[in-house]
Amino acid sequence: MRRRRTPALLAAALLTVALAGCSDDGARWRDDGPSAPAASAPAGGPRPSASPVPAGSAPAEPFAVGVRELKLTRDGDRALPVTIWYPATGSPGGDPRRGRPAARGRFPVVVFSHGLTARPADYAALLGRWAAAGFVVAAPTFPGTSRGAARYDVLDVLNQPADVSFVLTRVLALDGRAGDPLRGRLATDRVAATGHSAGGVTTVGLFTVERDDRLDAGIVLAGSALGVGTAFAGTDAPQLFVHGERDEVVSYSAGRAAYEAVPWPKAMLSLPDGDHGRALLRGDDRSFAVVADTTVEFLRWSLYGDAAAKRRLPADAARGGLATLDDQL
Template sequence: MSTRIIAGPCALLIAACAPLALNAPLAQPPAQPPACADLLAGEAQAFEIERMTEDGRSVPLTVFAPAAPGEYPLVAFSHGAFAAPGRYAAMLEPLAAAGFVVIAPMHVDSEDYPRAEGEPARPAHAVTWAGRTADMERALEPDAAIRAALAENGLALEEGKVIALGHSYGALIAQLYGGAVAVEPDGSSVDRRNPQVDAVVAFSPPGPMPELMAAEGWASLSAPALTITGTADVLPGFIDDWRAHVVAHEQAPEGARALWVGEGIDHYFGGSFGRPGEVDAKEARLFARALERALSFMQAHVQDDEACRVGDPLDGETYQEDAA
C-alpha cells in the first residue's frame, strides 16, 4: 500500500501560518551616517605650538582640534603663498570640529612669519621650498614635543590615519606627500611620498609651471586625491585659466580621484580664507558645500564606518569621482 501525502498551505508556508509574536520588534531600517554639515557645525579649539629646527629656524604651528578630548586622525595643512594658518580658520576649524587634529605650520614665506632683523620678507624660492617641505614633514610626523603639547590639551593622534591638505602653493606641497613629484630648485626630482598619507585634499593646486611642476609630475600621485577649484579661480599674470587647477586631477592615475568645481568661485572663495574679504551668499553656500565634500572624502579614507552624508546637489556645483 502506498501513502499519498498532500502538503497543505501550512506545510508550505510554515512561517506565514505560525502564531505571530505579539511583542516582536519591528525591523529597523539601517541607521544613516550623520550629515556632514552637522559635524562641521561642532565646536573646535585652537592653540599655538612653537618648534625650532636644528639650524635654529622658528616653526610656529597652529593646532585646530575638536573641543572634546580624545584620539583623532591627523591632518597636516600647508597654507598658500604669503598667507598664514590663522587666515584659514573658516576652513580648518569646521574640519577640526568634525573630528580631526589639524597641524598647520606657518611657512617662511608667510607675511606673518617672525623674521629676524634684516631677513628678507620674500625668501628665495630655494629657501621657501626647503622650509615648506621640512614644515610639512614635521606636521605629518609630529615629534614627541608636539605630541606632548597635544596631550596637555587632551588630544592624541590615531596612528595610521593621516590626511595631507593644502591650498594653492600649499596644495602642491600636500600633493607631494601623496606621491606627486615636482621639480626641485636644483632641477632634480625627489620622491617625497609618505606612505602614512591616506588621502590628499587640494584646494586650487597650481597647474604645470616651468621649473616647479610638469604635468607628468602628477602621474605618480598614488594617494586618493580630491581637487577643489572654481570657474573664477584665476590669478592674472600667474594663472590665467582656471582649468590649470584641474590638470593635477586629470594627470593623476584613475581609480581614486575626485573633483569639485564651483561656478563663479575664485581662488579664495570670495574671501572665505587665505585673503579674507566680503563673502556673498552664493560663495558662502558653495564654500560650505566644498567643506562637506572635503570632510566626506577624508572620512572615507580614514574610518571604517560610512562617511558622512553630503547634502542635496546645489546650483553652481559639479562633482565627479572615479568609480569605486
C-alpha cells in the same frame, strides 16, 4: 631628517610665470598650466575605488573646538610655528578657544599648508569646521612665504613639503608625550595633507617629489603641480581637488591637469563662479558651505572609512547648484 631640495626645478618653472594681482589670500604669482608633462593615467583610468582605511564611522555630532600653538624649528634655523585646531570638550559652536581640554577619542590628523603671503589664521573658518567634525588640524606658518616673512622668497615653496613632513613627525609624537594635552588623542595611522594655492603645490609635492608614505589622502585647494611635477608615487592615497573656474591666480586648467594625472581614487569639485579663495576664506560666502561640507565628507571617508560619508559627497557638492563634482572615488 629630510634635506632641503635645491630650488632649481621650481625656479625654472617660475621664470615662465608672470606676476599677477592680489587674490583673497594675497598671492602674487600666477600659474597658467602644469610645470611638467602630465603623467599618463593607468590603462583603463584610475584604479578601482576602495576605502583607504578599514570601514568605520566618523563622529555623528560636532565638537567644540580648541586651539593651541606649537613652536617648532627645523634644521636649527627654520622656524615653523604651528597652529593646531582640535576637537574639544564643551558645547559645540562659537569660536575656538585656547586651553580647552581635548575631547575623548582618537582623531585623525590633517596637516594644512597656507598660500603665499597668508597665515593659518586666514583659514580659521574652514579649519575650524574640520576640527569640529573630528579631526586634529595642524597648520605651520612657513618662514619664506607667509605674510610678514623676514626673508620672503616664492622659491621657498619647494622646501615646504619637507617642512610639512617635519611638522607631521613632531605633531604625531604628541600622542605619546607625557603631559601633553593631545596625549592618547591622535589616530597616528590616519593622516591627510591639505593646502591652498602655493600650499596646494606643497601638498602635491608630498605625493610626488617628496612622497611622505604616512599620508593616506590629500586635498588640493586652488593648487597645481607647478615645480613639483605629477609623478605621483607610493601606495594609493585618494585625492580631492577643489578649484574655481574663474581663478585669477592659479588657472583652472592648471589645477585640472594635476588632477587628471592622479592615478588613485580621486574627485574634483569645480566652482563655475569661483575665484582663487573667496569660498575657502569667507564663511559668509555662499560657496563656503559647499566646500566645507564636501571636504569634511571626503575626510570622513578617507580617514575614518565612513562609507556613508562617501555616499553623501555628490549631494553636498550639488547643493545650491554652485559646484559640480567629477567623482572617481
